Structure formats: C-alpha cells, structure tokens
Amino acid sequence: MSLLSIQNLCLSIHGDPILKDVSIEIAPGEILGVIGESGSGKSLTAFSTMKLLPEGSETTGEISLNNRDVLTASEDELCQMRGRDLGMVFQEPMTALNPVQTIGAQVAETILIHENVSRSDAMRRAAETLERCELPQVQFPLTRYPHELSGGQRQRVVIAMAIALQPKLLIADEPTTALDVTTQAEILILLKRLVGEDDMGLMLISHDLAVVTGLADRIVIMRKGEVVEAGKAATLHQTMTHPYTKALFEASAHQPDRSEAQIDAPLLRVEGVSRDYTLPRKTLFGAPGMFRAVNDVSFQIRKGECLGLVGESGCGKSTLTRAILGLEPIQSGRITLAGSDVFTDEVARQKMQVVFQDPFGSFNPRHKVGRLVGEPFFRLGRKARNAEIDDALISVGLDVADKDKFIHEFSGGQRQRIAIARALITRPELIVLDEAVSALDVSVRAQILDLLVDLSARFGLTYLFITHDLTVVRAIADRILVMQGGKIIEEGDTDALFNAPGQAYTRALLAAAPSLPT
Amino acid sequence: MLRYSLKRLGSLLISLIVASLVIFACIEVVPGDPASFMLGINAQPDTIAALRDELGLNASIYERYVSWISGMLTGDLGTSYTYRSPVTEIVAERLVISLPLAIYALTLTVLVAFPVGVLAATRQGSKTDISVMGATQLGVAIPNFWFAMLMVLVFAINLRWFSAGGFPGWDAGFFAALKALTLPAIALALPQASILARVMRSSLLDTLSEDYIRTARAKGLSKRQALWRHALRNALIPVLTIIGLQFSFLLAGAIIIENVFFLPGLGRLVFQAISQRDLIVVESVVMLLVFAVIVVNFLVDLAYAWVDPRLRSHA
The missing domain is CATH 3.40.50.300 (P-loop containing nucleotide triphosphate hydrolases)
Structure with missing residues (x-):
C-alpha cells in the first residue's frame, strides 16, 4: 500500500x-x-x-x-x-x-x-x-x-x-x-x-x-x-x-570532442602569487587581522589549453580569478599574460575576458544585447561596431536580430551564449570561465561545452575553467589544478589525475562526487 | 552583547567629542560680534570691549572651549547674551515642552504605523491595502502646518475640545498639559506615521517572501503564526532605523508646529537665538540636540543587536 x-x-x-x-x-x-x-x-x-x-x-x-x-x-x-x-x-x-x-x-x-x-x-x-x-x-x-x-x-x-x-x-x-x-x-x-x-x-x-x-x-x-x-x-x-x-x-555524461586542440607555448604565467584580506579590527585601535586567501600559487597555462581549477567553496579560487583578471591587487608574486603584466599593462587586459556563473546577474537589465556585447568597442563608429557585434553573436550561435532584445527575453543557456559573445568580441586569447556552466541544466550545459570547444578550435582560445563540478571539468579540461586552503595541492593531466589522484584531499573529492552507472 | 554595548558606548563618546569641536568651530567662524550686537550700532568701542571682557570673549579659543565643555559637564551652560539669564534655565524651560512633545508624537507614530503597516502587508493588493497606501501618500503630502491649522479650526474653534495654542505648564496638571500637546503631537505624527507605515509594509512584504517563511509554513505554522513568529522581528530592522531618524527630527524640527500652536519649544528658541546672535544659546542647544541624536542612535544600535543576533557576534 x-x-x-x-x-x-x-x-x-x-x-x-x-x-x-x-x-x-x-x-x-x-x-x-x-x-x-x-x-x-x-x-x-x-x-x-x-x-x-x-x-x-x-x-x-x-x-x-x-x-x-x-x-x-x-x-x-x-x-x-x-x-x-x-x-x-x-x-x-x-x-x-x-x-x-x-x-x-x-x-x-x-x-x-x-x-x-x-x-x-x-x-x-x-x-x-x-x-x-x-x-x-x-x-x-x-x-x-x-x-x-x-x-x-x-x-x-x-x-x-x-x-x-x-x-x-x-x-x-x-x-x-x-x-x-x-x-x-x-x-x-x-x-x-x-x-x-x-x-x-x-x-x-x-x-x-x-x-x-x-x-x-x-x-x-x-x-x-x-x-x-x-x-x-x-x-x-x-x-x-x-x-x-x-x-x-x-x-x-557528455564529452565534447577536443581532438583538434593545439597546445603551444605558455600564455598565462602565475608566479608565487599571494593575496591577503584585511579582517575587521577586533578592537578600536588594534591592528587589523590578515587572512591569506591565496597562498604562494604558481602555475602556467599554455596557449590553446583548457586548464581546470577545482576546489570547494572558500578555497580561494574566486580570489585567484580576480587577481588573474587584474581586478584585485596581489601582495606578492607576478601574473603575466603573453609577457605583459596584468596589473600594469592595458594590452594584457584586452587579451583576457571572463564569463561568470550567473548569466542574468552579470548583465545590466536595461541595456539591449547589442550594447551589452558591443560595450568594449564604444570608440568604434556605429557601423564598424555593429559588424563586430553581428560577428560575435553569429559565432556563439545566436541571431543578428537578437541584438535589439533585452536580456530577460532569453533563456539561461542563451544568456550564457551572450556572455560568451561579449567575451569574444575583443578577440581575446584567454577566457576565464568562472563556474560558467554551473547554473545551467544538463542538456544546455552540454551545448555550451560543445560551443566552447568549437570556439577554442576556431579562434585558438585558451580557457581557465573554474568549477566545483568534477564531471564537467573532466569532460573539458586538458589539465587540472586542485586548490585547497589557498594553495594548489595537486596538478596533473585530467585522465592521470582522475585515475590516480596523489593527494588524500583529491581522492576524497573524487570519491564524494556522484557518478552515473555505466 | 555586553561587549557590543561597550563598543557602541565608546563610539558614542568619540562622536560627542568630535561634535562638540565641530559646533564650537562653526560658532567661532560665524560673522557678527555678540557684544556689538547687544549694545546696538551706537555703542562706544570701550563699552563693547568691556562687555566682551565680561562675556569672556577675549579669552583664547582653547580656554573658551575648555570652559564651555567643563561648564556643560557641571550643568552650567553660561549666561545668555540677550536674556541675561543662565542658559541652563532657558533650555530646561523649553525642553520640558519639546521632549514630551517629541515622545508623544513618536508614540502616536508607532501606535498608528505598526498596525496599519502590518494590516496592509498581510492583505497586499486588497482594498484595505490600496486605501492604506492612498491615505499614507496623502499623509506624507499634506504640509503639516496646514493640517495643524485645520485641526485648530475643527477641534479648537468649532468643537472647542482643545485650546488653540499655548502651554499651561506641567504645574497645571499632567492631563491638562498633555491635552495642550495633543493637537501638536497629532500634527507632527501624521507625516511620520505615514512614512513609518509604508516602511513597515514594504519591509514586512520583503520578509514574508523570504525562504524561512516558507520553511515555517512547511513546519505547520499558519500564515498568521508565521507572520508573528518569524516575519515581524526580521522586518523591524529597517523600521528601527526610521524611528531613530524620526525622533531626532521631532525633537529639533518641530519649529513650524511650535509656531502654529504658540508653544515655547526648543525649535523657536534656536530660531530666536540665531537671529539675535545669542551664540551661547545656539551653541548649547545645538550641542544638546547633537547629544540627543547620538544617544538615540546608540539606543537604535542596541535595539538592532537585540533584534539581530548577527550584529552581536560581528562586533
């Protein structure tokens, strides 16, 4: 009963x-x-x-x-x-x-x-x-x-x-x-x-x-x-x-086809980077406390590579992302993109774009798609800018007519495509994907992953793929960094790392991740 | 909680010291010599000098600040230039009207705004809600001196329930004095209650759509129980902020209503003192108002911590 x-x-x-x-x-x-x-x-x-x-x-x-x-x-x-x-x-x-x-x-x-x-x-x-x-x-x-x-x-x-x-x-x-x-x-x-x-x-x-x-x-x-x-x-x-x-x-269980990826010389170098946060003062005149969110992190991404960065919430991966994008100062170390320092060199910023997790929250809801995507090109004339916007929209699988719509008229997957179009328009070399597919349904997620792989092959893009989702990172990344407590504790090629994790923490992460029967 | 209170108290003292310095400095730079103002334009320079000496205006800035502060701490605010009587007395006379009036008006504000705000929020979109929103809009929009005059016309002149103005003093009996303050308090409370009711309504609507209200309903609480046990206390946080601001305003900003009802309150005192260059009165009253505002903010901070445990631990 x-x-x-x-x-x-x-x-x-x-x-x-x-x-x-x-x-x-x-x-x-x-x-x-x-x-x-x-x-x-x-x-x-x-x-x-x-x-x-x-x-x-x-x-x-x-x-x-x-x-x-x-x-x-x-x-x-x-x-x-x-x-x-x-x-x-x-x-x-x-x-x-x-x-x-x-x-x-x-x-x-x-x-x-x-x-x-x-x-x-x-x-x-x-x-x-x-x-x-x-x-x-x-x-x-x-x-x-x-x-x-x-x-x-x-x-x-x-x-x-x-x-x-x-x-x-x-x-x-x-x-x-x-x-x-x-x-x-x-x-x-x-x-x-x-x-x-x-x-x-x-x-x-x-x-x-x-x-x-x-x-x-x-x-x-x-x-x-x-x-x-x-x-x-x-x-x-x-x-x-x-x-x-x-x-x-x-x-x-979708696995995008990454057979065509060409991997070259190092593009992004992160060398001994540390990032401290000031904690609120405990007493009125006492020295404020310090919290080291990123602790002496070094790694490289080679051109054409997709590097996965995994870790649980609070491990410092978002802080590291902001540092790489040049958005927050670092207390020690050096970050360079194709040789130019991300904090001082404007060129480095042009070559680097980001796609965030929440495709709705990261757009101004009162601007039309054309303006959202074309914003980096405000100095270009109207005609040239429109051509660039059309190109970007077409390359992510959207329609040219979409540029006159508002962001709320799109589904979650389409919004993430627009976010990618906005990242693509400056012809960057590196795109940082910060939990970019985490909020999407599985079928949409599979399409976006395919799109990313396709764009990488067409434009020679390099990705830094930040996520807590091990299934996704396994599907798309060539190499993986595991971050815990502000440090990179393990680094390795995706298959090698999944098959033979070296650290206890990595093993615990992999064991905890639910998997589908095959 | 004790730690939090002590820290708040510490920042209260610092604010008071900074405020006293700022007020003193402002008064120093105001043009116009009180001595020559008091003696008129035909005064001889030596008479003015003598008066300046008597008023202590020739001492150094530092000495004057210290004597002002130490006087204040012992309850001696100096002597008014124009009234020629102790400022403490003058201010106290006015304060026994202004303080009760502010408390009276604020009590009315809260008594009206809370139930009205809750009623409108629980019946969002209903006729009750729409009429509450309309009435409060009107309450904010009506100039309160006009509303005050209207009340005088209806309740004092036509119905003769209240007197049209003046204050008999607390010696005339508690209820007689309270009665004299009733119309001014209502006039002051009308816009404040309208604002507070709207804040209460929107704050409560926000909390009612929170996830933990859904959790409470899933436990088996009725809508009404969820409102009283979970929503109301969370909704109070923005409401407390507004109440704090309103009290400060009611204490010092009642000047128009004081004029309509011919009440000798603090607002009128400051107004007269400024126009007569009676700087020592201005200084003292402004300092008193600053003190009141800072103390009210301190109480609001304590109330925040009582309502929201997160503030206690972040301290």
Whole structure:
C-alpha cells in the first residue's frame, strides 16, 4: 500500500497549465527520485503535496497521503499535517532558516506547534533530533544562531526541523545543490540513514541524475510538467525508452570532442602569487587581522589549453580569478599574460575576458544585447561596431536580430551564449570561465561545452575553467589544478589525475562526487 | 552583547567629542560680534570691549572651549547674551515642552504605523491595502502646518475640545498639559506615521517572501503564526532605523508646529537665538540636540543587536 499517491495531478497558475496529469506513488521506506530540468514542474509537484502553492493556483486530480486527501483538506487540517505527517527540506540552506532565532528554538517549534508539551521538553527533544542529524550538542548547542553554521550544518538543522516529529514522508527539494561535493555526500548519507531508521518515504528532487541514481529506489523523470518516464533507479539507464530520458543521460555524461586542440607555448604565467584580506579590527585601535586567501600559487597555462581549477567553496579560487583578471591587487608574486603584466599593462587586459556563473546577474537589465556585447568597442563608429557585434553573436550561435532584445527575453543557456559573445568580441586569447556552466541544466550545459570547444578550435582560445563540478571539468579540461586552503595541492593531466589522484584531499573529492552507472 | 554595548558606548563618546569641536568651530567662524550686537550700532568701542571682557570673549579659543565643555559637564551652560539669564534655565524651560512633545508624537507614530503597516502587508493588493497606501501618500503630502491649522479650526474653534495654542505648564496638571500637546503631537505624527507605515509594509512584504517563511509554513505554522513568529522581528530592522531618524527630527524640527500652536519649544528658541546672535544659546542647544541624536542612535544600535543576533557576534 502506498504512503503517498498522486493521481492525475494538474496544476495551473493564473490559468497557465504547469503540471499535466502527474501520477506518482511512494511506499513507506521508499526513496523516489524526481528528476527534471528547470521548469519541469518537479518543485511544484512537491509544493502541491504540501499544498503550499503560490496565489492563483488551481489544482485537479488527487493527492492522498496516508489515505487522506491533501487537495480537499481545509487550511487548518493542512497546518496539522505539515510538519507532523510530512516534512520538507529546501534547496538553499543559507536562507531557509530564520536568522534571528536560535537553531534550538527553530527545531523545537516544529514540536511545540503540533504537540501540547512544555518548552523545556520540546528543547530536550530538539537537542536529540539535532544529535540524530549529527550536530552534537557539545559543538552545536541549541543556542547557536544560523549564521554561526556552515551551509552543510544549516542543512542538517533544516533536516532536523523536518524530521523532529518523525513524519511519514519527507520531501527534499534539491537538498544538496547549493553544497560542496563532500558536504553533499555527507547529507545524502544522512538522509538515507534517517529514511531507514524511521521507515520514512522520501521524495528526492534533483536536476542531477548522478545524485539521485546513487540514492533512490525508483526514479521519475519529469519534463514540461509531465512525467515522461519512471523506473527502478538501478536499471533505468538500461530500461529507459523515452527519448528525453536518453537525451538526459547522454547530456549528463557528455564529452565534447577536443581532438583538434593545439597546445603551444605558455600564455598565462602565475608566479608565487599571494593575496591577503584585511579582517575587521577586533578592537578600536588594534591592528587589523590578515587572512591569506591565496597562498604562494604558481602555475602556467599554455596557449590553446583548457586548464581546470577545482576546489570547494572558500578555497580561494574566486580570489585567484580576480587577481588573474587584474581586478584585485596581489601582495606578492607576478601574473603575466603573453609577457605583459596584468596589473600594469592595458594590452594584457584586452587579451583576457571572463564569463561568470550567473548569466542574468552579470548583465545590466536595461541595456539591449547589442550594447551589452558591443560595450568594449564604444570608440568604434556605429557601423564598424555593429559588424563586430553581428560577428560575435553569429559565432556563439545566436541571431543578428537578437541584438535589439533585452536580456530577460532569453533563456539561461542563451544568456550564457551572450556572455560568451561579449567575451569574444575583443578577440581575446584567454577566457576565464568562472563556474560558467554551473547554473545551467544538463542538456544546455552540454551545448555550451560543445560551443566552447568549437570556439577554442576556431579562434585558438585558451580557457581557465573554474568549477566545483568534477564531471564537467573532466569532460573539458586538458589539465587540472586542485586548490585547497589557498594553495594548489595537486596538478596533473585530467585522465592521470582522475585515475590516480596523489593527494588524500583529491581522492576524497573524487570519491564524494556522484557518478552515473555505466 | 555586553561587549557590543561597550563598543557602541565608546563610539558614542568619540562622536560627542568630535561634535562638540565641530559646533564650537562653526560658532567661532560665524560673522557678527555678540557684544556689538547687544549694545546696538551706537555703542562706544570701550563699552563693547568691556562687555566682551565680561562675556569672556577675549579669552583664547582653547580656554573658551575648555570652559564651555567643563561648564556643560557641571550643568552650567553660561549666561545668555540677550536674556541675561543662565542658559541652563532657558533650555530646561523649553525642553520640558519639546521632549514630551517629541515622545508623544513618536508614540502616536508607532501606535498608528505598526498596525496599519502590518494590516496592509498581510492583505497586499486588497482594498484595505490600496486605501492604506492612498491615505499614507496623502499623509506624507499634506504640509503639516496646514493640517495643524485645520485641526485648530475643527477641534479648537468649532468643537472647542482643545485650546488653540499655548502651554499651561506641567504645574497645571499632567492631563491638562498633555491635552495642550495633543493637537501638536497629532500634527507632527501624521507625516511620520505615514512614512513609518509604508516602511513597515514594504519591509514586512520583503520578509514574508523570504525562504524561512516558507520553511515555517512547511513546519505547520499558519500564515498568521508565521507572520508573528518569524516575519515581524526580521522586518523591524529597517523600521528601527526610521524611528531613530524620526525622533531626532521631532525633537529639533518641530519649529513650524511650535509656531502654529504658540508653544515655547526648543525649535523657536534656536530660531530666536540665531537671529539675535545669542551664540551661547545656539551653541548649547545645538550641542544638546547633537547629544540627543547620538544617544538615540546608540539606543537604535542596541535595539538592532537585540533584534539581530548577527550584529552581536560581528562586533
């Protein structure tokens, strides 16, 4: 008998159909992975189950949890069910907790709201629940505030809040997407353990096939508000029939063809670079503290090469990127591009461009694409500039007419193409890609990776590819640097490094990265 | 929290010292000799010199600053050039009107703005919200002296509930004095309450769309519970900033309303003192207002830390 049964669920918001005939079942103790790209309706399926939907939502069909219909329940009944019968864990642990309340109070609240117990009893149980989520009271007393915890620790608090009353169903919406790969692995193990201990059902929502495949019993693939395929997790890659599922598996393991790459003499030299940050003063007249974010880093990138730089958040990779771009001063060392110093030589800056992670946030929303892309050429006449803009747009696979549109009219993948066009227009030799494909869906990511490889071959481009995603870096990089605590701890050719990592940290990173069955 | 408070207190003292230097320097460079102003244009140079001597204007800058500061610390603000009576007395007389008036007006502001702001935010887009937004827009736009005169016309002249102006003094009884301050306080509170209600509304709307409100709802809290337990305290941070600014303004900036209601408050005192070159009064009142502003900011800082634990640990 199933714990959660969703039958023919349709959802429309302000008349726009979002979900179409979604049917999903979860048995007690079962982990169901729900996979889909952005806009596939996977999160709204979860929110429908909680009946926490935006204004203007209309639903038809049936959602029954433990034989109680959710969609027809009154708001009072729903408030009783939420938190007690079903708990939810969210994507963004940094913002999912109330910043002005202690973690103890927030976990205890789940208990207090549903049970008639004293505050001290609730706090005692909150402490037990946090212990279950591997936040021992010695290190993480109930009086801690969310800002005193890391992302992974906060996610454990969110999980503790969700399981405090041992609900029958737990919904986890992209619970590890915002976390580092090693933290992700720990949280996934925790979820699996809790499901086993409490015989909970778990709906695990993710865009990442590899994450879900490793954990789930069954998988449902969603696309544009519909379930297109369902099957056992262990065998889905063999039994899949829907073309979209096949495309998804292919895109996840996509390997762009880099056979034509010509590698030459060194282009970028980073020699003994250190970057210090001043910490706020502890006392009014005391000397400010120093934090060394990048510590004596040296490496080279040869012309035509794609160098991957991997590391977890806080390892100093973004700081290093800003230094290479000449955006922030360094305290020691030297960075040269084709022999010219990036801090003093204007020529070096012209030969170097950057593409950032967030393709929307890095554009001025009030400028048209033509102006965004053509900005470096404001001195050129209108006609010459338009010709350059057209060239750049065509080379990234966009249309010339796109230059009169605004950035919000494009999808995430198209925006990243525009960002690449903006980088290409000055005919740079080096492009720094700072998590440039991390925010993209797998199928779009595969296209962008192909584009990058194609552009590299056509224009002789060199890439510095910065990412936390090992799958991506394996697909595109020739050589990899592993960064930890401000230092490069390992360097090597991609295949050699993946097959025989030398450092314990690299091995831990590789072991934590989820992989698809082959 | 104690560490944070002590640090704030330290920066308060430094601000006060810097402010006193700036005020003193400004007064020094203002043109016009108070002695010749007091004696009129026909005064003999030796009379002026004698008066300058008596007023202590011939001492060195350094000596005058020190005697001003040490006087202030012992409650002696000197003698007014024009009134020829101790500044402490003059200021105290005015302060017993201006301070209660500011507190009264601010209390009204908060009492009106909080519920109105919360009501509008919880019913965003409804008729209630639209009328609140319209009314507060009007409240900001209406000049408060005109609103004050309108109130005098209705409540004092036609209905005869209140007197049209003046202040009977606190000796006349607490409620009689409070009654005399009621119309001015309402006139002062109207624009402030309108601003604060709008800030409250938008701040609360921002917090209500935060992720942790969704988390709270997923725990089983109703909309109302999520609002009271999670949204309100987070929404207070920008509201506190505005309240701090408003109190400083109400204390010193009530001059027009003081004139409409014929109240002998601080604002009128400064205005008169400036036009009569009574620099020692100007100096003292400005210093007093600076002191009030800095102390209010200190209290707002403490309130921030009470609301937001992140500030306590960043200190």
